[in-house]
Amino acid sequence: MNPTFGTILIKVLAGAIQSGTILLLPTLGEVLTERSGVLNLGLEGLMLIGAFFGFLGAIKTGNPYIGLLLGMVAAGAAAAIHAFICVTLRGNQTVTGLALTIFGAGLTSFYGDHWVSQRLTTAIKPMAIPGLSQIPVVGPILFSQDLIVYAGYILVALFWFLLFKTKVGVNLRAVGENAKAADAMGINVAGTRYFWTILGGALAGAGGAYITCCIHPYWLNGITSGKGWIAVALVVFAMWNPFNALVGGFLFGSIEAMQLQLQAGGTYINSALLSMLPYVTTFAVIIVATLIVRVRHVGTPKELGIPYAREEK
Amino acid sequence: MEGQEQLMLVMGNITKRFPGIVANDHVNFELRKGEIHTLLGENGAGKSTLMNVLDGIYYPDEGEIAIEGKRVNLRSPLDSMKHSIGMIHQNFMLVASLSVIENVVLGLESQGFYIDKKSVAHQIEAIAKKYNFRVDPYAKIWQLSVGEQQRVEIIKTLFKGARILILDEPTAVLTPQESEELFGILREMKSEGKSIIFISHKLNEVMSVSDRITVLRKGRLVGTVDTASITERELAKMMIGRDILFRLERKDIEQGREVLTVEDAQAYNDRGTMALNKLSITVHGGEIMGVAGVAGNGQVELAECITGLRHLVSGHITVEGIDVTNATPCTLASAGVNYIPADRLGVGLVPNLSTVENAMLRKYRQQPMCRGAFIDYGAACTYADGLIEKFDIAVPLKNAPVKVLSGGNMQKLLLAREIEENPRLLIAEHPTRGLDVGATEFVRKTLLEQRDHGVAVLLISEDLDEILMVADRVAVMYEGRIVGIVDAHHVDIAQIGLMMAGAVGVKA
Numbered sequence: 001m002n003p004t005f006g007t008i009l010i011k012v013l014a015g016a017i018q019s020g021t022i023l024l025l026p027t028l029g030e031v032l033t034e035r036s037g038v039l040n041l042g043l044e045g046l047m048l049i050g051a052f053f054g055f056l057g058a059i060k061t062g063n064p065y066i067g068l069l070l071g072m073v074a075a076g077a078a079a080a081i082h083a084f085i086c087v088t089l090r091g092n093q094t095v096t097g098l099a100l101t102i103f104g105a106g107l108t109s110f111y112g113d114h115w116v117s118q119r120l121t122t123a124i125k126p127m128a129i130p131g132l133s134q135i136p137v138v139g140p141i142l143f144s145q146d147l148i149v150y151a152g153y154i155l156v157a158l159f160w161f162l163l164f165k166t167k168v169g170v171n172l173r174a175v176g177e178n179a180k181a182a183d184a185m186g187i188n189v190a191g192t193r194y195f196w197t198i199l200g201g202a203l204a205g206a207g208g209a210y211i212t213c214c215i216h217p218y219w220l221n222g223i224t225s226g227k228g229w230i231a232v233a234l235v236v237f238a239m240w241n242p243f244n245a246l247v248g249g250f251l252f253g254s255i256e257a258m259q260l261q262l263q264a265g266g267t268y269i270n271s272a273l274l275s276m277l278p279y280v281t282t283f284a285v286i287i288v289a290t291l292i293v294r295v296r297h298v299g300t301p302k303e304l305g306i307p308y309a310r311e312e313k
Numbered sequence: 314m315e316g317q318e319q320l321m322l323v324m325g326n327i328t329k330r331f332p333g334i335v336a337n338d339h340v341n342f343e344l345r346k347g348e349i350h351t352l353l354g355e356n357g358a359g360k361s362t363l364m365n366v367l368d369g370i371y372y373p374d375e376g377e378i379a380i381e382g383k384r385v386n387l388r389s390p391l392d393s394m395k396h397s398i399g400m401i402h403q404n405f406m407l408v409a410s411l412s413v414i415e416n417v418v419l420g421l422e423s424q425g426f427y428i429d430k431k432s433v434a435h436q437i438e439a440i441a442k443k444y445n446f447r448v449d450p451y452a453k454i455w456q457l458s459v460g461e462q463q464r465v466e467i468i469k470t471l472f473k474g475a476r477i478l479i480l481d482e483p484t485a486v487l488t489p490q491e492s493e494e495l496f497g498i499l500r501e502m503k504s505e506g507k508s509i510i511f512i513s514h515k516l517n518e519v520m521s522v523s524d525r526i527t528v529l530r531k532g533r534l535v536g537t538v539d540t541a542s543i544t545e546r547e548l549a550k551m552m553i554g555r556d557i558l559f560r561l562e563r564k565d566i567e568q569g570r571e572v573l574t575v576e577d578a579q580a581y582n583d584r585g586t587m588a589l590n591k592l593s594i595t596v597h598g599g600e601i602m603g604v605a606g607v608a609g610n611g612q613v614e615l616a617e618c619i620t621g622l623r624h625l626v627s628g629h630i631t632v633e634g635i636d637v638t639n640a641t642p643c644t645l646a647s648a649g650v651n652y653i654p655a656d657r658l659g660v661g662l663v664p665n666l667s668t669v670e671n672a673m674l675r676k677y678r679q680q681p682m683c684r685g686a687f688i689d690y691g692a693a694c695t696y697a698d699g700l701i702e703k704f705d706i707a708v709p710l711k712n713a714p715v716k717v718l719s720g721g722n723m724q725k726l727l728l729a730r731e732i733e734e735n736p737r738l739l740i741a742e743h744p745t746r747g748l749d750v751g752a753t754e755f756v757r758k759t760l761l762e763q764r765d766h767g768v769a770v771l772l773i774s775e776d777l778d779e780i781l782m783v784a785d786r787v788a789v790m791y792e793g794r795i796v797g798i799v800d801a802h803h804v805d806i807a808q809i810g811l812m813m814a815g816a817v818g819v820k821a
Contacts, residue, residue, distance in 0.1 A: 165427060165428060166426050166427055166428060167418060167421075167424055167425070167426060167427075167428055168426070170411065170415045170418060170419055170428065171419065171420070173408070173410070173411060173415075174408045174411065174415075174419050174420075177408045177409065177410050177411065178406075178407070178408045178409070180406065181405075181406035181407060181408055181419075182408070182419065182420070183390075184370075184390050184402070184406045185390070185406070185419045185420030186389065186390055186391035186394065186420045187419070187420050302409070302410070310370075
């Protein structure tokens, strides 16, 4: 069959889901971290750490899944530093987050230099879901993907349920909205914040490792190219809701995939201009989301970025 | 009739110290089953500290607590909750963006992993019905009025099985109608055998709602009385203390002309409710007008309006006959208004600037410190040295941030800076709060000196003793207006107490 417009579109959208998953994982993690009241601007650094250690693990063991796991652990550990400074020492979360980004970039460039341009022999492969993948149009786009994409779907549902239907979620939200009230109700504020900050970090790491263990199975310094920052912006777009994070992630994935396709198809538009597209869209999205948040009286966790200390007279 | 089995709670010899202050000094308190027991006292009497000890927020340095005859050790709010103590704080412990249901289940151990909203909603409605009020379990807290939020707090504590309820000044935020409804709920709970501790300093409420009253003053227990056997007047006396310490020596000087007049001033507070309610007051040169009142009755807003820090909605302020309504602080300063704010390190001084820089804040725009676009630091240092010597301020390093000074020396510096401007009107807000005896005396003497020089002084203080010691006249503020002005020389303490508590002199 000749490549028709339809088949090209399906291919582009399948690519969009993959690119979207790179963004979805750190966004989901940051949604939870910020819900607990901790702002982590270090996503870009954590993604780089995840990407590098993921690649390292995959190339050493030959198993990309073990690589992915290692990437998550490494990024989780780096996020624990953030939690220690922000929760225990009550440091400035913005500055610490920025430092974490620089740390991640520096660390991975330093150790990564040796690995630049080496390729993985085995990367994560797609696994079509029997049955579902046979559905026309939807099947090839959504259900002929790899395990990480499927995990993304499941995590969105899981975290949405956790956040809005369970006691764990109420406790988490209470800590980010009014830590004092949560404390008075006997909830461990510091523990909650540590847990979700580290988990958020691990998810950012998974996003990074997904790049190097699957999509681009080689190492380049700064391979995440600002995706961590887009994820930070997507959290605002998502209004701290896991389901919206999915929408936002895939929307940005589509822009990215479209932009690549246009470049490959050879348009008259300057390629540098096209590469700018996701970042320009970020601005637009932030502006719209901010306006909505203002009107709807929901959104930003009230005590986001504010350290908590039990007051003594 | 005082059988041991009737006692729900006994707190014995509770002592709690904070740096520099004994907030509770061997306080005894007992609560019977099925009674409403009021804890009465002025600001800083130790009521909240005592209740925070009971709620497990503070751990007492000495003393013991027994519930139904059994000794308990309350180390956290969770411990207290387990011993069926529930506290409703003055600032509600509610999460605004969560629903009533979610707030109720927050931290509940009896709930499983999954929240069954329907069943919790039914239970909430059942509790509400029992006490004759309504609440929408699915509403978000921010959608509810303050009165409704308070009911959510009550439901929350009842849900957790509280049998001892502590309400910290619950009516402070309520309208009179809401207060009445609250009392209805409290009486209902009492008839069910629950024990209620009610914190207040509004005497009429206390008399109408409570069975017994325990009075605290300056961290000490004054006594526990049956409401039936005491009058409001006697209660006011207990609360405020009958002994005036002593009046400071003062010259008899002729009262000058009117310096400050405030007419029908209306202003909002930061929460957007009316803080000044057509307030009028006049202060003459050569007199100290003390403003007494329970905190939060508009004293802060009054000072801010006069000093140009808060916008007046209506009304007029004149200083020496010149209209200064809503003038800028700078204009007011040149009109001779100077200010000793309550927050000396936040409003009065700039914490991270040095002593020299803080000293020159009122002067650097003028000669000789101002040299075109530059500041002559030599002249500034000389000026600061002058103040330090004249007012005997202990400054270890003139160029170190002012925040390292002791509270007393900070206040001296602030006072020195303001007084060097030769004020016509001096506003002093809690000028001796947190100071040691020496510094306190210095501040009071300085205020009296200014008065003797013909300055009009407006002294706002929660410390009634201080006002009676220093002031010539005392104005009592209640709910944003002056409810009475009395001569400080022939004062009736009980009368002032009643006015502070809103029991007399309030016009509808």
